[in-house]
Amino acid sequence: MERIAFISVHGCPVARLGERDTGGMNVYVLQVAKELGKRGVKVDIYTRHHDPADHAITELGEHTRVIHVTAGPYGEPKDTLYQYLPQFLNNVKRFQVDHELEYSLVHSHYWFSGWVGSLLAEGWHVSHVTTFHTLAEIKKQARAGEQEPSIRSQGEWKIVHEADRVIAFSRHEKDALTRLYSATPSKVEIIPCGVDLELFKPSRKSSAKKQLGLQGKKVVLFVGRIEPLKAVDLLLRAVALLEDREKVHLLVVGGNPHRDRELRRVKALAVELGLGEAVSFTGTVDQNQLPTYYSAADVFVLPSYYESFGLVALEAMACGTPVIAARVGGLKDVVKEGLTGYLIPWRCPEPYAERLEVLLSHEDLRSSMGQAARKLAKEQGWGKVAERLLGVYQELLERPQSAVVGA
Numbered sequence: 001m002e003r004i005a006f007i008s009v010h011g012c013p014v015a016r017l018g019e020r021d022t023g024g025m026n027v028y029v030l031q032v033a034k035e036l037g038k039r040g041v042k043v044d045i046y047t048r049h050h051d052p053a054d055h056a057i058t059e060l061g062e063h064t065r066v067i068h069v070t071a072g073p074y075g076e077p078k079d080t081l082y083q084y085l086p087q088f089l090n091n092v093k094r095f096q097v098d099h100e101l102e103y104s105l106v107h108s109h110y111w112f113s114g115w116v117g118s119l120l121a122e123g124w125h126v127s128h129v130t131t132f133h134t135l136a137e138i139k140k141q142a143r144a145g146e147q148e149p150s151i152r153s154q155g156e157w158k159i160v161h162e163a164d165r166v167i168a169f170s171r172h173e174k175d176a177l178t179r180l181y182s183a184t185p186s187k188v189e190i191i192p193c194g195v196d197l198e199l200f201k202p203s204r205k206s207s208a209k210k211q212l213g214l215q216g217k218k219v220v221l222f223v224g225r226i227e228p229l230k231a232v233d234l235l236l237r238a239v240a241l242l243e244d245r246e247k248v249h250l251l252v253v254g255g256n257p258h259r260d261r262e263l264r265r266v267k268a269l270a271v272e273l274g275l276g277e278a279v280s281f282t283g284t285v286d287q288n289q290l291p292t293y294y295s296a297a298d299v300f301v302l303p304s305y306y307e308s309f310g311l312v313a314l315e316a317m318a319c320g321t322p323v324i325a326a327r328v329g330g331l332k333d334v335v336k337e338g339l340t341g342y343l344i345p346w347r348c349p350e351p352y353a354e355r356l357e358v359l360l361s362h363e364d365l366r367s368s369m370g371q372a373a374r375k376l377a378k379e380q381g382w383g384k385v386a387e388r389l390l391g392v393y394q395e396l397l398e399r400p401q402s403a404v405v406g407a
Contacts, residue, residue, distance in 0.1 A: 002104040003042040004393070005096075005120065006033055007113040009088055010078050011133075012047040014058055014066055023225050024311035025133045027287075028193060029109055030060065035386035037064035041393075044101070046092050048084075050074060067095060081112055082151060089116050093123070105393055109133060111152055114159035121164075127396040129389075130159055131167040134308050137180040138173075142306035142328065143229055157181050165392055167191050169309040170330035189392055192333065193309045194382035195318045200291055202320035202374060208296035217249040218360045221297035221321075223290065223312045224304075226255030226263040231303040231326070231347075233266050238303075238352035240273040248360065250279045253293055257283065294319035298366055299359050302326065303344070303352060310334050314380060317341075317373035322366055324355050340373040 006029060013030035033043040042063045048071040058066040071088035072081060096103070107129040108117030114130045121128035136148040136156055160166060160181045166188045168174040174190050177183040209215050220239060224230050232252060239250050255263035263281065270279045285293065294300065300316035302325040307313075309330035313323045317334075323341035325331045335341045342355045359366050 002393075002397070003044065003102065004036070005092075005103045005106045006043055006045040007092070007106060007108040007117045007120070008045055008047045009071065009085070009110065009112040009116060010048065010050075010081055011109055011113075012050055012054075012066065012068075013045060013060070015050065024193070024309065025109060027311060028131075028133070031194065031196060031382040032386055032389065033064045034061045035382045036390070037062045038383075039386060039390065041390070044103075046088075046095075048072065048081075048088060050076075069095060079149070082115075085112060085115055089119055092116065092120065104397060105129065107131070107389075107393075108159075108163075111136075111156045111159060114163070115155055118159060118162045127164040127399070128162070129165045129167060129392060129396070130163040132156065132159075132173075132308075134306075135173070135176060135180070138176050138308075138329070139229065139306055146229065146305075163187070164396055165189055167389070167392070169193055170333045172329050172332060173308055189388075191385060191388045191392075192330070192380060193311050193314065194380050194385040195311070195314045195377055197318060197378060197381045199288065200294065200315045200318035200377075202370070203291065203295040205295055205298075208292050211292055212251075212296050214249050214251075214296060216247075218247055219297045219299075220248060220250045220356065220360075221253065221293055221300045221316070222251070222302065223253040223285075223293065223300075223316075224302070226252070226260050226266065228262055229305050231305055232262075233269055234303045234347070234349055235301050235352065236266060236270055236273055236275065236279070237349035238301075238356060239278070240275060241349055241353035242356060242360075244360075245275075245278060248278060250275070251293060251297070252279065252281045253283075253285050253290070255281070255283060257281075290315065291319055294321050297321050299324060299356060300341075301352065301356070302331065304328065304331075305347075307331050314377055318377035320370040320374040322359060322369035322373055324352060324359070336372070336376065340369055340376055 008029045011025040036043050045066045049068045054068045069091035072084035105127050106117045106121040108114045109131050110133050117128050136152045139146050160183045168188050168190050174188045294316045300321045300323045302313050307329045313334050323335050325335050327343035327345040337343045344351050
């Protein structure tokens with residue numbers, strides 16, 4: 001049975017979702033590792049200690065576990081973690097030696113992890129697969145004023161050219177890797193994200209609304225981290241333009257009011273726009289409770305400046321909810337224009353308000369789009385993602401040892 005090392009420096013799969021620096025990547029690492037475990041692959045996920053309550057080893061399921069290693073103080077912000085990567089690397093090596101582990105392959109997630117993964121793969125003489133989840137050069141192009149340290153772009157460039165395979169979530173990401181990072185196209189494999197179809201499935205909308213105390217309201221939903229790139233302010237301005245907004249309630253799920261400056265800013269904006277009790281900022285919500293929110297929603301909206309995939313949009317679709325999303329990144333592959341929702345190419349509130357008016361005022365249209373959304377999502381379970389990744393892994397494992405980077 002093969003044993004694979006997942007490297008996810010800052011994306012702990014058991015961290016609470018929706019707060020700063022947690023989101024789709026955490027879900028991806030968790031779900032893919034568990035599905036690989038079900039298929040007989042042993043997966044060790046190395047991530048940093050980020051909370052005093054972290055156990056050194058957390059079993060996730062069959063053949064799958066999280067290994068927390070020390071790399072800087074608890075609560076260290078993501079943008080300072082680079083300085084602790086050598087410590088992270090050394091502690092992974094120490095754990096591997098102390099427990100007499102042998103790995104057949106390394107799969108890293110995000111550029112921090114890619115830096116570590118490249119060195120581990122070289123030292124262990126195994127192949128390195130990397131998934132970036134987001135890329136600095138795309139983020140900088142997506143939104144004016146978006147800042148990323150030059151060391152990140154340089155690091156991503158190096159990782160792209162050292163890795164044996166790069167997993168991209170969409171055609172857009174593969175095009176960006178080849179255009180902005182000069183990646184070899186044959187090294188980039190497109191494997192979209194998946195969704196937990198057992199957890200995310202439709203339930204009675206009236207019951208879900210009753211659970212959330214929103215009977216008789218048309219519910220608009222946003223789920224995600226609260227940061228400028230997610231454009232929650234644009235959504236607020238769109239809701240403020242609705243003609244019958246007194247019948248509409250906007251739910252904003254995600255963020256921590258004690259830590260997120262952007263959350264405080266958009267809350268103040270909601271008051272300024274006169275939305276008052278028409279908006280609820282729930283903070284983070286447990287993953288198991290999210291299906292209730294998706295099912296209560298009449299429309300899910302994701303107006304981000306950029307999304308490498310847009311996992312929350314797929315989760316909403318799996319619950320039978322139509323999606324209005326920005327026409328950016330991987331969202332162009334997730335949302336099917338006019339079938340499962342609408343894609344908006346403009347960065348202004350008016351077109352979002354127009355599409356919201358259309359969907360909120362036509363129940364039959366919402367129903368047909370919701371059914372189409374569920375049908376499409378059912379084709380994208382995490383099991384299929386794991387199967388495709390296994391194909392990539394197997395191809396690399398069957399290569400002659402001399403073809404492995406660092407051998």
